[in-house]
Amino acid sequence: MSSNPLNAISVQRRAVTVSSAAIPRWPAQSADGLTQPALQFMSLEGDESLGKLFEYELLLRTPDDYTVPLAVSANLDLKALLGKEMTVAIDLEPSADPEAAQREITGLVAAAQYLRREGRYNVYRVVLKPWLWLATLTTDYKIFQNKTVIEIIDEVLKDYPYPVEKRVDVSRYALDGESPTNEPRAFQVQYGETDYHFIQRLMEEWGIYWFFEHADGKHRLVLCDHIGAHRQSPNSAYRTLAFQPQNGKTDTEYISAFSTAEVxxxxxxxxxxxxxxxxxxxxxxxxxxxxxxxxxxxxxxxxxxxxxxxxxxxxxxxxxxxxxxxTGTRAQGKGNVRGLACGQTFVLTHYDYTAANCEYLVIGTELHLSGTPDESGSGYEYTCSNKFDVQPTSEVFRLPRETSKPIVSGPQSAVVVGPEGKELWTDEFGRVKVRFAWDRYGRNVETDSCWVRVSQAWAGQGFGGIYIPRIGQEVIVDFWNGDPDRPLITGSLYNTVTRPPYALPGNATQSGFMSRSMEGGLQNYNSIRFEDKAGAEEFTVQAERDMNRLTKLNESHVVGADYTIGVAAAHSMNVGAASSTVVGGKYSVRVKDVASYSVGLGQFVSIGGLEETAVGGASTLTVGGARTVTVGGASTHAVGGAYSLSAGGVLSIVCGKSSLTMNKDGEIKLIGKSIRIQGDTRVVVQGTPLDLNPGDMECGSAVTVPVPVVVLDALDVPIIPPPPSEEPLPTVDPLPTVDPLPTEEPLPSEEPLPSEEPPPSEEPPPSEEPPPSEEPPPSEEPLPSEEPLPSEEPLPSEEPPPSEEPPPSEEPPPSEEPPPSEEPPPSEEPPPPTETPPVTGTDA
Known part of the structure; x- marks a missing residue:
């Protein structure tokens, strides 16, 4: 506003009145019963500008009425005036429109003060401000979502019961052929601001400004953003104003000073x-x-x-x-133009600077009115001075951005929210919604805030870390550039509701990460935990359900001590190439059910020490090709039941210079340095003729003797004791060197082994089973001529197999008996040849 010193212009016989429902009325001095206001106008001064709160200061006096004591007029109720509208009516130049004959200035009484006594009057001071000034008395923290700037302003101003008119050109929001619309703002926060400062900074930012129109005892807020929203004065005398230097006239209104500037x-x-x-x-x-x-x-x-x-x-x-x-082209002026108000337009004429004679928008005024009654009391004299700032209507007016946006000084706490019944609520970017601690309007639902981005430890194109805060978690919220409209979650916090996963401070040495199964309990989680207590260090991983691990190249595991794997169900391992297992000590495998072992090509097993295989039931070995067994020392076969050996081709037994050869055609060749056949009961030789040393058998000269079947009694056959040098028992017995049980068995606590079975003394030894001697002796069998030939005998599978003997629970099978080392020593058994004659006789 210009402050150039210009002389005030005196105007006579123009009334100025003050009215308000809050001003008390007193009886008038006349006897007609009329009343008069208890306060009358003395002077007014104030300023009013576009986009700024006006302020007018009034000096009022009590009437010159002897019927009202000064002590009474000095004690008006000042509180009764506060917050009430008061109107100052100023008479203007005569107009054809009666409603345009006065200019009104209306505002709320923001302050009322008793000043002094002057003669027969008491003087009061009153300050008028617009109703929008009430919005400076409040502060709030409030979130507005998906609303346009106009809608936000409407929502803020709806709490104030005063008129608002919007003269906003929506076409200025139509960009690139789009439909005219004031596009909504996703998230706008009133952050500790007064209602006034909040909407003021929004309007400054978006090009909206405002002023007040005074009429009918009211002042109406007008929102606008273009020059077409402004109007000329209702009184035609103020639509075109001439510039005239001060010439001493007192009965006309004109502009006495004017200056224009370019910047x-x-x-x-x-x-x-x-x-x-x-x-x-x-x-x-x-x-x-x-x-x-x-x-x-x-x-x-x-x-x-x-x-x-x-x-x-x-x-x-x-x-x-x-x-x-x-701000490029502005002008200032002064005159006694009482009707020139802020927000109106007028045309200037007769100014020396020709380019300045154009239409202007009044962007600010500074009005001074003062007066006293004339000496006759029939009129009123006052002086009027009106300073004003204007801008050509050819330029767009915009408010300067003087209202700063609040800056959030640091991080804040918030709680993650979402729809009722949900534990997790997010979008495609992993954003969540929160309720801030200062948000008193929030309802802990998904509408409490906009989507808020969540900071992650690492984020890249399809890689990085992702942790989505869940509903109810307390999070740390920071703000981009301190802007309250741009929140960002930077971390999470524990509190009395959401406590740490490990009880503290007892587990202060533990760290890690624990998730929680959706709709699960305290025991349903995936976790990685580190225990750093000295001497008890531990790394723990838990998968609540499935665990999948993929290593695209090499993977190494080094275990310094024990390594245990427990699988409650099936276990499958697929190795695409070679597999190697090196065990430095004992190695034990136990299969409770059937075990299947398949090798696609060859198998090579190398055992540096002893080997023992215990089979609780039947055992079958099938070899598709040739099979070779090489025993570097003694070899013993002990069969508790029948024993059958079948060869599809030649069967040979070779012991040094002795050999036994059988082929599938029924030919048997027994070769040895000396051959002894001994039968304790009898010896049966069947077949004719009997060739002795036949030449075709490479045995020298041949003699053929027809021999009938002769049964020799045992008494006729001399029993020749075997020579000591040919006794095989001391060399065949492997018991003292083969027994591995005392040192090679696993501990009883690991798994039941054959050593844990009933001791040999409790189970019938092989000698207690039905011995071959209990079978019908040869004398009870059919005659040799009626017996089937060896090739016609039933296969061993037709004899009762060991599996048909009593089950292990009733009598442990021979395979579960202790190894040969625990059988009775050879000295306690009959000589092997006497133990198996029926079997060999059947095989023969």
Whole structure:
């Protein structure tokens, strides 16, 4: 506002009155029963500008009425005036429209003060402010989501019961052929601001400004963003005003002083921002409106531009450019023009600077009114001085951005929220919604905030870490550049509701990570835990259900001590190439059910020491090709039941220079240095003729003797004791050297082994089973001629196999008996030849 010293212009016989429902009324001095207000106008001064709260200071006096004692008029109820509307009515130049004959200035009484006594009057001071000033008395923390700027302003102002008119040009929001719309803001926060400062900074940012129109005892807030929202004075006398230097006249209104100015300003504005949903997009917005001056393309660059949508960026860039350009042409003036009000337009004429004779918008006024009754008491004299600032209507008016946006000074705490009944609520970017500790309007639901991004330890193209906060968790929220409209979750916190997974401080040496199964309990989780207590260090991994591990190349495991694997169900291992297992000590495998072992090619087993195989039931070995068994020492076969040996081709037994050869055609060849056949009961030789030393058998000369079947009694056959040198028992017996049980068996606590079976003394030894001697003796068998030949005998499979003997529970099978080392020594058994004659006789 200009402060040039100009003389005030005196205007006579123009009434100024004050009215308010809060001003008490007193009886008038006349006898007609009329009343008069207890306060009357003395003077007014104040200023009013576009986009600013006006303030007028009134001096009021009590009437000159002897019927009202000064002690009474000095004690008006000041509190009764506060917050009430008061109107000052100023008479204007005569007009054809009776409603345009006065100018009103209405406001709320923001302050009332008793000043002094002056003669027969008591003087009071009253300050008038607009009802919007009430919005400066409140502060709030409130979130607005998916609302346009106009909708946010409406929501804030709905708490104030005063008139608002919106003269907003929606077409200025139509960009690139889009439909006219004021696009919504996803998230806008009133952060500790008064209602006034909150909507003021929004309007400054988006190019909206406002002023008040005074009429009918009210003052109406007008929101606008274009020059077409402004009107001329209702009184035609103030629509065109002439410039006239002060000439001493007192009965007309005119502009007595005027000056115009041009200011150099930039004409190029650039801004930009970042949108993570289009992280590689160029978000720059550029607007150029250079004036016809030099240095008109100096660039102003701002960041961040407070937008994530390109159309918003274009609109904001244009608004900023209009703001910078608006101060290029301004003018100031002064005169006794009582009816010239802020927000009106008029045309200036008769000014010496020809280019200044144009239409102007009044962007600010400073009004001074003072007066006293004339000496006759029939009139009222007052002086009027009105200073004003104007801008040509050819330029767009924009408020300068003087209301700063709050800056959040540090991180805050919030709780993750979501729909009722959900434990986790997120979107495609892993964002969540929160309720801030200061949000008193939140309901702990998904509408309490916008989607908030969550900081991760590592984030890349399809790789990195991901931890999504769940509903009810307390999180740490920071803000981009301190902007309350751009929250960011940077971490999580424990509290009395969400406690650490490990009880503290007892488990202070434990660290790690524990998840929680959805809709699960305290025992349902996946976890990785580190125990760092000295001497009890431990690394623990738990998979609540399935665990899958993929190693695309090599994997190594080194275990310094024991290694245990427990599998409750099936266990499968698939090795695509070679597999090697090296055991430095004992190795034990126990299969409770059937075990299957398949080798696609050859198998090579090398055992550096002893080997023992115990089979609880039947045992079958099938070899598809040749099989060779080489025993470097003694070999013993002990069969508790029948024993059958079948060969599809030649069967040979070779012992030094002795041999027994049988072929599938029924030929048997027994070769030895000496051959002895001994039968304790009898010897049967069947077959004719009997060849002795036949030449065709490479046995020398042949003699053929027909021999009938002769049965020799045992008494006729001399028993020749075997020579000591040919006794095989001392050399065949492997018992003293083969027994591995005392040193090679696993501990009884690991698994039941044959050593844990009933001792040999408790189970019938092989000698107690039905011995071959209990079978019908040869004398009871059919005659040799009736017996089947060896080739016609039933195969061993037709004889009762060992599996048909009593089950292990009743009598352990021979395979579960102790090894030969635990059988009775050879001296306690009959000589082997006497133990098996029936078997060999059958095989023969």
């Amino acid at each position: 150099l300003c930039t004409g190029h504005y650039v801004t930009s921002d970042f949108d993570f949903t289009r992280s590689r997009a160029d978000m720059r917005a550029i607007n150029q409106q250079p004036r016809d001056t030099s240095w008109n393309l100096l660039e102003r660059y701002d960041w961040p531009g407070d937008y994530t949508d390109s159309s918003h960026g274009e609109l904001l860039a244009r608004t900023r450019m209009e703001e910078l350009r608006a």
